[in-house]
Structure formats: C-alpha cells, structure tokens
Amino acid sequence: MTKVNKLPTTKLWNPKSFIIFSVFFSFLPAGIMCALNYGRSGSQKKKWIFLLTSILVFIALIALLPILSINTSIIFFSINIALGIILMFAQLKLYNDHIQNGGKSASYLFPIIIGLLIFSLSAASILYSIYVPKNALDYGENHLFYTNKITESQAKKLGDYLNSEGYFTPSSKVDVKIDKQDTLYILSLVVEGDYKSDTSYVEPMKAISKEISKNVFENNKVRIDLCNDRFKVLNSINVD
Incomplete structure (x- = not known):
C-alpha cells in the first residue's frame, strides 16, 4: 500500500x-x-x-x-x-x-x-x-483627589477647609480633585445636569474660587472645572 x-x-x-x-x-x-x-x-x-x-x-x-x-x-x-x-x-x-x-x-x-x-x-x-489621580484624602464618603503637583499638606489644607465650610458632610458623597498649572490651582468638581446652557451657577462658583484662593492657596488664582464622574471637564470657570 x-x-x-x-x-x-x-x-x-x-x-x-x-x-x-x-x-x-x-x-x-x-x-x-x-x-x-x-x-x-x-x-x-x-x-x-x-x-x-x-x-x-x-x-x-x-x-x-x-x-x-x-x-x-x-x-x-x-x-x-x-x-x-x-x-x-x-x-x-x-x-x-x-x-x-x-x-x-x-x-x-x-x-x-x-x-x-x-x-x-x-x-x-x-x-x-x-x-483620576491615585492620591486621595477621605472625609467619610467624600474624597479629595490630588495630583503629584500638589503636596499632601496642601491637599489636606483644602480638604479641611471644605470640611469646615460644610461642603463635605457626614451624609454626602462628594468627589473633588485639585491640580496645579504653574501658579494656577485647578479645583475640579463632579457635577450633574446641564452646566453649559445654565449660567446661574457661574457667580456662586466664582465666589467659592475667591474664598479658596484667600483661605487655602495664599491668594493664588483658583479655577473651577465642572466635570463628570471621571473628572473630564464639562465647563471651566475662570476668575478675572
């Protein structure tokens, strides 16, 4: 065969x-x-x-x-x-x-x-x-994330201020992030809703920005970014 x-x-x-x-x-x-x-x-x-x-x-x-x-x-x-x-x-x-x-x-x-x-x-x-940076401070169910451009002491000073002013509460679940570009501090807030067409929040956010600049960051400018739950910027609020 x-x-x-x-x-x-x-x-x-x-x-x-x-x-x-x-x-x-x-x-x-x-x-x-x-x-x-x-x-x-x-x-x-x-x-x-x-x-x-x-x-x-x-x-x-x-x-x-x-x-x-x-x-x-x-x-x-x-x-x-x-x-x-x-x-x-x-x-x-x-x-x-x-x-x-x-x-x-x-x-x-x-x-x-x-x-x-x-x-x-x-x-x-x-x-x-x-x-979403890996560095974070926890205040109950509230979280303050901070980048490598922010020291832990700066982040803690901001977190303690937000906590003392009632932004963080025992019942709230708030995420915020702090970053820095040169001398400009950038505070990112997680928000919901239509923050592009509604402008009623702009002035209150500018007031918060000035307060944080004065009480936390030694009068350096603070820009507030309104973001989704992954800190992707939806709208930025600059203070003149």
Whole structure:
C-alpha cells in the first residue's frame, strides 16, 4: 500500500506580523498569537509560558507607566517594538518549517479583534489614570483627589477647609480633585445636569474660587472645572 503524505491542517500566524500588531495594538496580541502558534504546533508548555508571560508583562507595564516621570508614549512604543521583534525571531524557524512542510498562514481576523479590544481597554485605563489621580484624602464618603503637583499638606489644607465650610458632610458623597498649572490651582468638581446652557451657577462658583484662593492657596488664582464622574471637564470657570 502506498503511503500518503498528508499536508498539515494546522495554520500558524506569520511572526513578521507580530511587529505590525505590536506597533498598532501593543505586544500583547503578538504574544497571544505567538503562544497559540506554539500550542497549534504541539508545544503546550511553551504556549502557556508565552501566554502568561505576555499577559503579566503587559499588566505590569500598564501599572508602572503612569507613575514614571518620563514620556510614557515614547517608552511604551519602544517596549512594544522591542518585544514584537523578540517574539518574531522566537518563531521564525517554527513558521518557516511549517510553510516548507506545506502548512498555511492563519487568518488575522481573530488577532485584529483581540487587538482592538486590548487597545480600547488600554486607552480607557490610561485616560482614567489621567483624570483620576491615585492620591486621595477621605472625609467619610467624600474624597479629595490630588495630583503629584500638589503636596499632601496642601491637599489636606483644602480638604479641611471644605470640611469646615460644610461642603463635605457626614451624609454626602462628594468627589473633588485639585491640580496645579504653574501658579494656577485647578479645583475640579463632579457635577450633574446641564452646566453649559445654565449660567446661574457661574457667580456662586466664582465666589467659592475667591474664598479658596484667600483661605487655602495664599491668594493664588483658583479655577473651577465642572466635570463628570471621571473628572473630564464639562465647563471651566475662570476668575478675572
């Protein structure tokens, strides 16, 4: 009986695409494709090693970048490129042998979907870290967030003032944020309702701004930003 040579039915992703995915979606989709390639080739141990390592490194990178005093976009891009290249070279021989044995390339629909999902989640995480600082002081159910441009003592002085003036109460659940640009202090207040067409709140907010400037920030100007619950600015109130 004549022996029949069967062509491999398993399809692998071309590792040269890992760099492209790393540029546009981060190295995580490339790491997932690399891991699945190993799994489809019969190496389950390498599959789980590459999959778990890619996920853990990605989580660590997202967690560390916001606290580093560097240009995060440049370093994030550089790390993605470097890891994409490493993943590519790790699988070039595997893929070339696969093609030489009659194998075919896998469709990119699945990794593109994964890449878009990861990109969306990463963007949401970065935006959240931009608008909501990690530093916070609690006054019951009320929270005062402050950026790295504000010292803890300055934040506490503001929080104590808001508490003493009745802005924070035992029954309220209020979130505020304080930031600084040069000598300008920016107080962000979480609000609800139509604060663009209704202007009746402008004068009271200007009065609050002047009081905080005088009693907390040594007469430096204070701008009040009205924001949504993620501190994205809806309207700004400047004091002349």
